[in-house]
Amino acid sequence: MTEPRPDSKPSPKSMFRNPDYRKIFVSVGASQIGLQVAYFSISIIAVVVLDLSETQIGVLYAMDQIALVMFGLLVGVWVDRMRDKPIIVVSEILRAVVMLSVPVAWALDMVTVWHVYAAMFLLGLTSVFFDVAQNSFVPRLIDNKRLAGGNSRIQGIRSASDTGGPLAAGPLVSLLTAPVAIIVAVVSFAVSAFSVARIEYREDEPELPEKPHLWGEIVQGFKFIFGDTILRNIALVSAWCNLSIGAFQAMLMVFLIREAGQSSEVAGFVLAGSGVGGVLGAMLVGRISKRAGVGPTAIAALAISGPGMAIVAASGPGWGAAVAFAGQVVYVAAIVVFNVNVISYRQAVTPDDMQGRVGATQRVICWAGLVVGSIVGGLTGDLLSARVALLIAAAMLFAGCLPLLRTPLRRLREIPQEDSLLASQ
Numbered sequence: 001m002t003e004p005r006p007d008s009k010p011s012p013k014s015m016f017r018n019p020d021y022r023k024i025f026v027s028v029g030a031s032q033i034g035l036q037v038a039y040f041s042i043s044i045i046a047v048v049v050l051d052l053s054e055t056q057i058g059v060l061y062a063m064d065q066i067a068l069v070m071f072g073l074l075v076g077v078w079v080d081r082m083r084d085k086p087i088i089v090v091s092e093i094l095r096a097v098v099m100l101s102v103p104v105a106w107a108l109d110m111v112t113v114w115h116v117y118a119a120m121f122l123l124g125l126t127s128v129f130f131d132v133a134q135n136s137f138v139p140r141l142i143d144n145k146r147l148a149g150g151n152s153r154i155q156g157i158r159s160a161s162d163t164g165g166p167l168a169a170g171p172l173v174s175l176l177t178a179p180v181a182i183i184v185a186v187v188s189f190a191v192s193a194f195s196v197a198r199i200e201y202r203e204d205e206p207e208l209p210e211k212p213h214l215w216g217e218i219v220q221g222f223k224f225i226f227g228d229t230i231l232r233n234i235a236l237v238s239a240w241c242n243l244s245i246g247a248f249q250a251m252l253m254v255f256l257i258r259e260a261g262q263s264s265e266v267a268g269f270v271l272a273g274s275g276v277g278g279v280l281g282a283m284l285v286g287r288i289s290k291r292a293g294v295g296p297t298a299i300a301a302l303a304i305s306g307p308g309m310a311i312v313a314a315s316g317p318g319w320g321a322a323v324a325f326a327g328q329v330v331y332v333a334a335i336v337v338f339n340v341n342v343i344s345y346r347q348a349v350t351p352d353d354m355q356g357r358v359g360a361t362q363r364v365i366c367w368a369g370l371v372v373g374s375i376v377g378g379l380t381g382d383l384l385s386a387r388v389a390l391l392i393a394a395a396m397l398f399a400g401c402l403p404l405l406r407t408p409l410r411r412l413r414e415i416p417q418e419d420s421l422l423a424s425q
Helices: 019-049 054-081 084-107 113-141 144-176 178-197 214-227 229-259 264-292 294-313 320-349 352-383 386-399 418-424
Strands: none
Touching: 019 054, 019 084, 019 113, 019 178, 019 229, 019 264, 054 084, 054 113, 054 214, 054 229, 054 352, 084 113, 084 178, 113 352, 214 229, 214 352, 229 264, 229 294, 229 320, 229 352, 229 386, 264 294, 264 320, 294 320, 294 386, 320 352, 352 386
16 A cells, blocks of 8 residues: 655545654644643642642633633634644644753753743743644644544644653652753653654645634634534534543642642543543543544543542542542543544544634634632632542533534444535535
């Protein structure tokens, strides 16, 4: 079997044999390791070194997401007006520079709460460009018949990296201190940039409108999502669920270290459960969806994710870390199954020239929930406790599946194919 030409979309059978797909696959994995090490190290700095309050930690986590809410819609338009590959490469270089500032400031004894706030905000901003461009790039490389499979493989490598990142970060932080461990994140971002730079696929220059209208193009993204019944319901439910996920993520490290009394190494072990769950979810999503249908599988997975989160909140000190690890596996595996199916549906029904705007619009809607959730989670942790914040988040996440039972998603059996989409136009 011959390799497809660099400027052609790979056929379904050649998807994983295609060297360009492998390079983006490696890029995602390296980038995710960098992110996990960066987030873990900054969390340790916030909780242990700077001794921030629960509310301050909630704000810290919100800074990462505020960047997307503020600039996500603009990024979506810019991505649709530019080629994806250069955006991905530059984003990774900038992420490396932002993270390198932390160990430099540490060496100069200048690490402050405002520095970690700024680092988290800039990390989030550069991640917006990377994520939107990468999500727009993948559908150009993969036929719709293999889009769900390609997304599940990418989600699988993301999740495997989620496992390796925290597992490596815990001992690295203990051995080298958190700021020095961030060097691993810098190297990971550089590897990701190098991998994408070597992709040979030649993108066409996007066709720009004769009279570009920024806000008009942004509105088109909103109209597309809210004009599709399934996409509209997915967006609204995802925003609700991200309220709970934002609160959970903000208070998880606080709960593990301050309330459950775990060490940074054990906390890294618990966080690695998200990677194991992600790999498991990516492995199972295709098989389960084929038997039960894409929509029913997504709804059932969302229903399972809340109880998984509650298991984490119910864990205690010592061997309770194993319980928390198991809860992380269940919660994240279910979320991955949900995400792979709904993202694949969105990518399949979205025209190539709108992938950036539609993807960014979806992210802004969802990440607005993360921002609010992070702050509310921190306030709840301050007023009550981190454990109570986690339990409330778990109940909210489970409730998210209920509105979807009354939508057309419950009848969606498979991802629409390109031929059927063309025939309907």
